[in-house]
Amino acid sequence: MAGLFRWLLRIAGGMIVLAVVAVAVLYFLLSRSLPDYDKTLSVEGITAPVEIVRDNANVPHIFGQSDRDTFYGLGYAHAQDRLWQMVMLRRTVQGRLSEVFGPRTVKIDKTLRRFGLYRLARESVEAQDARTRAALDAYAAGVNARLQEINTEALGRGAPEMFIFNAPVAPWQPADSIAIIKLMAVQLSSHLENEVLHARASLALDDPERLKDIMPVAPGSGIAALPEYAALFPHAGETRMAQAADVTDHPLSPFKKRAFAGASNAWAAAPARSASGGTLLANDPHLGFSAPAIWYLARLELETGGVIGGTIPGVPAVMTGRSAKVGWAVTSSYMDDQDLYIEKLNPENPQEYLTPEGYKPFRTERSIIRIKDMDPVTLTLRWTENGPVLPGSHYDLAEVTPPGHVASLAWTALSPRDTTMTAAMGLMRAGSVDDALEAGRLYVTPSQNLTLVDKDQIAMKTIGAMPRRHAEHESRGRMPSRGWIRENRWQGVSPFSANPEFRDPAGGLLGNTNNKTVDRPFPLHVSYLWGDTQRVYRWRRLMQSREVHTRDSFIEAQLDTVSFTARSLLPLIGADLWFTGEAAPEGTPQRQRQRALELLSEWNGEMNEHLPEPLIYAAWLRALQERLIRDDLGPLADEFNHPDPLFIERVYRQKDGAEAWCDVKQSSPVETCTDIARMALDDALVWINENYGTALESLRWGDAHQATHDHKVLGEVPVLRYFVNIRQSTSGGDNTLLRGRTSGQDPDPFQNVHGAGYRGVYDFADPDSSVFITSTGQSGHFLSRHYDDMAQLWRRGEYIPMSLDPELARAASVGVTVLQPVE
Structure with missing residues (x-):
C-alpha cells in the first residue's frame, strides 16, 4: 500500500511538473510577441531616421523628417500593438473570416461579399490625392516592416491569437486602410434595419395609426402620412424563413442592431463662453466595447505641425483630436444614407429585374468563400442599378419581400471613388476652422457631425454624401420602396452646401448628442431617424447653467449620470401609484411595490x-414596454x-389615441395604463x-450594469476569458451623457456594452492641459501591462495629459524606438 501511495505521489508530482513546464513554454511562446519599445531597427522604405517615443501611458509620439516617414512610423506602431485587430478588421471587410473560423462566420462573409466593399476600396485608391496616396503607401510599408521583423526574428507570429488561429498574414495594402473606413460605415449604419422593421411593424399592427407610436419620429418633424406597406406590396409578409442565426449575433460581425449603430457626444465653447478666454472642445464617440478598444492613441509630427488624438488601427489618420491650431470631434449624424428597394423579377426570366426602362439583366459575379475544414462555397453576387441584391436572411428581409421579388440596397458607402481618406488627411493639416470645413467637402462615408474649433471660431458641419431624393419618393426612405419607380431612385448626391452647418452661434456654444439638428422638409430633411431625443436636454441644462465654461466643466458634462428620461417618465407612469394610502403586510408583493415606489419618489434620476434606484427604474421601464407591445x-x-x-x-400622455396600447387585446377586461404600470412594476x-x-x-446598479470589454475571439474560451476580458461596474445608462448602452438581451439585459471608448477634452487657451483616455489600453496583447492599464482610469472618470511637447513625452517614456533606413 505504501508503494502504491509513493507511485501515485510521483505520478501527481510528475503531472504538476509537466503542467508547470507546459505553462512556462506557452508563456514563453506567447510573450515572444510582446513588442520591445526600446530599440534601434534598420528598415527599408524611409529616407531618414524615424523616432517613436512612447510616453508613460504607451502613447507613441512619432517624429519623422517627412510626412511619409511619420506615417511609416504610425504603421509600424499600429502593427506592434494591434496586429491581430488589424488583420481581423481586414478579413472582416474582405469577407474572409471563414478561412480562419470555419462555418460559424460564413453568413457574415456572404453578406459582406455581396456589398463588395473591399473591391470598392481598391477602386477608391486612385481617387485619393497624391499626398494621401503617398501616406497610404508609407503606412502600409511601415506595417509590412513589422511583419518582416516578426518573421525574421521569430517574434511569436506577432500576436498570441496567431498561435491559436494559424493563418498566413498577407502584406498590408493601401486599399486595406480605405476598406476599414468602409467597414466603420457598416457598424454605424442603422437605416437599412430600420426600414425593414418599419415595414414589418406596418404588416403586424392591426391599426396602422399605431405605427407612429412604436416607431416615432423625433419631435418637430412635419412628415406627411406614408402609405401602408401592404398597399405597396400586397403579398409582402407571405414569405417566412426558417429561424436562423442572426448575422448580428457573432462577436466578429460588423452588423449591429439599430440600438448600437453608433452614437457620440461633442460640444464646443467660443472664447466668450470660456473662463480661460480660449475655445474649448469635448468629444466622446460611442461604439461597441471590446478588448482591446477600437481606439488607439497616437501623436504624429507632420510638416504642418503635430497632431494627437484617437486613431483606428489600420487607418493612418487621427480621427478625433487636435493639432496646435485646430480641434475636431465626430458624432454620428444619422443621415439617411441608405434606401432599400424591392426589385421585381421578370416572370419569364428570373435573371432580369424591372427598371423604369423595362427589364434588364442583373450584373453578376461569382465569388468563392474558402471555409476552414470544409469545402469552399461559390456565391453568385448580383447587382441592380440601385445597388447589390441582399439575402432574405439579412435583417429578416424575406418577411417584407413578396414572392417574385428581391431586395437591393442603395448606400453612399458603395462609392468606388470614396475620398474620405483624403478628407481625413486634410483635416489633420488644417490651420483653421475654414480649412477643416473645406477638407470635409471630400468626406463620403460614414456620415458624421464634425465639430470644430480654432483659437477664435467654433463650428459644426454634417459631412458625408447626402443622397438626393425626388420629392415624390413614395416611402421617403422610411421603409422599402419599389425599385422600378423612377421617383423612388436616387438622383445623385446633394451639394456639400446642402449639408447642415452651424458657425459661431450667438450663444457661443455648440453641441450634438446625435439629436435632431435641423427641421427641414423632405427631401432636405437629412433623416427621420435620430440617435437621441433625451441626452440633449440634459446637455442643454448643463451648458446653460454656467455663464462661462472650463475644461473641468466640460469633463463634468462628459461624466454626468443624471437621466433626464427618468426624471420625465417616472412622474407619468407612476402618477396614480405613488401615494395610494393602502397598507400592505411585510413580505407581500404589495409591500415590495410600496418600498420600490418610496425609493423612486426620493430619487433624483442619477x-x-x-444606488438601487437605477436598477428598479430600468427593470420597470423594460417590463412596461414589454407589457405594452407584446400582445400587439x-x-x-x-x-x-x-x-x-x-x-x-x-x-401615458394619451397622444392621438396612443393609450390603446395599454389594453391587453387577449383579455376581456379593458386595462388602463395605470393597471399596466402597476403590473409591470410587479x-x-x-x-x-x-x-x-x-x-x-x-x-447596486453597477452589479447589473457591468461594462463588458470582451475579447472578440477569446472572450468565450473557458479559463482564458478571465485573462482577456475586462469587466467593470459602471454608472450611466441608455439616456445619460455618460452613456452606457445596455444589451437588452437576457439573461443580462443591463450589461453595459456600448459607450465612450474614447474621451477627449481640448482647451486652446492652454493646449497642453488638454486630456484624453480610452477604455482599455494601448496594447492588444493580453500579457502586456498596457492591455488594460487605462481601464480603471476610464471607469473612474480620469484622463491622461494630451501634450504636443516632445520633452514631456520623453520625460517618462517607456521606450524609444528608432527606425533607421537601410544603408
Whole structure:
C-alpha cells in the first residue's frame, strides 16, 4: 500500500511538473510577441531616421523628417500593438473570416461579399490625392516592416491569437486602410434595419395609426402620412424563413442592431463662453466595447505641425483630436444614407429585374468563400442599378419581400471613388476652422457631425454624401420602396452646401448628442431617424447653467449620470401609484411595490453604480414596454428590446389615441395604463428578486450594469476569458451623457456594452492641459501591462495629459524606438 501511495505521489508530482513546464513554454511562446519599445531597427522604405517615443501611458509620439516617414512610423506602431485587430478588421471587410473560423462566420462573409466593399476600396485608391496616396503607401510599408521583423526574428507570429488561429498574414495594402473606413460605415449604419422593421411593424399592427407610436419620429418633424406597406406590396409578409442565426449575433460581425449603430457626444465653447478666454472642445464617440478598444492613441509630427488624438488601427489618420491650431470631434449624424428597394423579377426570366426602362439583366459575379475544414462555397453576387441584391436572411428581409421579388440596397458607402481618406488627411493639416470645413467637402462615408474649433471660431458641419431624393419618393426612405419607380431612385448626391452647418452661434456654444439638428422638409430633411431625443436636454441644462465654461466643466458634462428620461417618465407612469394610502403586510408583493415606489419618489434620476434606484427604474421601464407591445406585435416585440422614451411618453400622455396600447387585446377586461404600470412594476420586482434578492435598499446598479470589454475571439474560451476580458461596474445608462448602452438581451439585459471608448477634452487657451483616455489600453496583447492599464482610469472618470511637447513625452517614456533606413 505504501508503494502504491509513493507511485501515485510521483505520478501527481510528475503531472504538476509537466503542467508547470507546459505553462512556462506557452508563456514563453506567447510573450515572444510582446513588442520591445526600446530599440534601434534598420528598415527599408524611409529616407531618414524615424523616432517613436512612447510616453508613460504607451502613447507613441512619432517624429519623422517627412510626412511619409511619420506615417511609416504610425504603421509600424499600429502593427506592434494591434496586429491581430488589424488583420481581423481586414478579413472582416474582405469577407474572409471563414478561412480562419470555419462555418460559424460564413453568413457574415456572404453578406459582406455581396456589398463588395473591399473591391470598392481598391477602386477608391486612385481617387485619393497624391499626398494621401503617398501616406497610404508609407503606412502600409511601415506595417509590412513589422511583419518582416516578426518573421525574421521569430517574434511569436506577432500576436498570441496567431498561435491559436494559424493563418498566413498577407502584406498590408493601401486599399486595406480605405476598406476599414468602409467597414466603420457598416457598424454605424442603422437605416437599412430600420426600414425593414418599419415595414414589418406596418404588416403586424392591426391599426396602422399605431405605427407612429412604436416607431416615432423625433419631435418637430412635419412628415406627411406614408402609405401602408401592404398597399405597396400586397403579398409582402407571405414569405417566412426558417429561424436562423442572426448575422448580428457573432462577436466578429460588423452588423449591429439599430440600438448600437453608433452614437457620440461633442460640444464646443467660443472664447466668450470660456473662463480661460480660449475655445474649448469635448468629444466622446460611442461604439461597441471590446478588448482591446477600437481606439488607439497616437501623436504624429507632420510638416504642418503635430497632431494627437484617437486613431483606428489600420487607418493612418487621427480621427478625433487636435493639432496646435485646430480641434475636431465626430458624432454620428444619422443621415439617411441608405434606401432599400424591392426589385421585381421578370416572370419569364428570373435573371432580369424591372427598371423604369423595362427589364434588364442583373450584373453578376461569382465569388468563392474558402471555409476552414470544409469545402469552399461559390456565391453568385448580383447587382441592380440601385445597388447589390441582399439575402432574405439579412435583417429578416424575406418577411417584407413578396414572392417574385428581391431586395437591393442603395448606400453612399458603395462609392468606388470614396475620398474620405483624403478628407481625413486634410483635416489633420488644417490651420483653421475654414480649412477643416473645406477638407470635409471630400468626406463620403460614414456620415458624421464634425465639430470644430480654432483659437477664435467654433463650428459644426454634417459631412458625408447626402443622397438626393425626388420629392415624390413614395416611402421617403422610411421603409422599402419599389425599385422600378423612377421617383423612388436616387438622383445623385446633394451639394456639400446642402449639408447642415452651424458657425459661431450667438450663444457661443455648440453641441450634438446625435439629436435632431435641423427641421427641414423632405427631401432636405437629412433623416427621420435620430440617435437621441433625451441626452440633449440634459446637455442643454448643463451648458446653460454656467455663464462661462472650463475644461473641468466640460469633463463634468462628459461624466454626468443624471437621466433626464427618468426624471420625465417616472412622474407619468407612476402618477396614480405613488401615494395610494393602502397598507400592505411585510413580505407581500404589495409591500415590495410600496418600498420600490418610496425609493423612486426620493430619487433624483442619477444613474450611479452604487444606488438601487437605477436598477428598479430600468427593470420597470423594460417590463412596461414589454407589457405594452407584446400582445400587439407578437414575436416582433423582441426587436424592441430597449424602452423607447418617446413611445412610453406618447402612451401615458394619451397622444392621438396612443393609450390603446395599454389594453391587453387577449383579455376581456379593458386595462388602463395605470393597471399596466402597476403590473409591470410587479414584473420588474419579481425579476429583481430572482436575480439580485429581495433587499431593495442593498441593490447596486453597477452589479447589473457591468461594462463588458470582451475579447472578440477569446472572450468565450473557458479559463482564458478571465485573462482577456475586462469587466467593470459602471454608472450611466441608455439616456445619460455618460452613456452606457445596455444589451437588452437576457439573461443580462443591463450589461453595459456600448459607450465612450474614447474621451477627449481640448482647451486652446492652454493646449497642453488638454486630456484624453480610452477604455482599455494601448496594447492588444493580453500579457502586456498596457492591455488594460487605462481601464480603471476610464471607469473612474480620469484622463491622461494630451501634450504636443516632445520633452514631456520623453520625460517618462517607456521606450524609444528608432527606425533607421537601410544603408
